[in-house]
Amino acid sequence: FCIEAGTEAGIKMASEISSQLGASVVELSGESKVAHHLACVIASNFLVVLLNEAHSIHEAAGVPGDVGLDMLTHLAKAAAQNVRSQGPKAALTGPFARGDISSIEAHIEWMSKCSPALLDLYTTLGRRAIQLALAANQISQDAALKMLDLLKV
Numbered sequence: 001f002c003i004e005a006g007t008e009a010g011i012k013m014a015s016e017i018s019s020q021l022g023a024s025v026v027e028l029s030g031e032s033k034v035a036h037h038l039a040c041v042i043a044s045n046f047l048v049v050l051l052n053e054a055h056s057i058h059e060a061a062g063v064p065g066d067v068g069l070d071m072l073t074h075l076a077k078a079a080a081q082n083v084r085s086q087g088p089k090a091a092l093t094g095p096f097a098r099g100d101i102s103s104i105e106a107h108i109e110w111m112s113k114c115s116p117a118l119l120d121l122y123t124t125l126g127r128r129a130i131q132l133a134l135a136a137n138q139i140s141q142d143a144a145l146k147m148l149d150l151l152k153v
Helices: 008-020 030-061 065-086 101-114 116-135 141-150
Strands: none
Touching: 030 065, 030 116, 101 116, 101 141, 116 141
16 A cells, blocks of 8 residues: 555554555655556556557457457456566567567558547557667667657658
């Protein structure tokens, strides 16, 4: 648990309760608490938004709703488990981690025709994926520059 306590007694009480629940405690300042909450929103709420977008694309492709949700949530769960066990750099897969220009081109072409509103999301997250792939030495600088150029939609 993350706590913000103004007194030693408050910290001790929160630590004891957490310990009884089998959890650990991280003490945060008010400013850090905002950053912690932001991280949780990105990891949880935005994951839901991303899965909703992916589900909409699946439906557009003709994948039945329940089947698509099952596939996507299984994939998201496996990705989350890989992040936990390997760390984000090693867990990144897909076209940005491989420098797969043709897949990225195909994605952009599909979105341009079928779902232009997704282009901003895709390009923003794609740029972050490229940075992560570079940091993990999965792609070359040249491949990164080619992919970044594609994302200037």
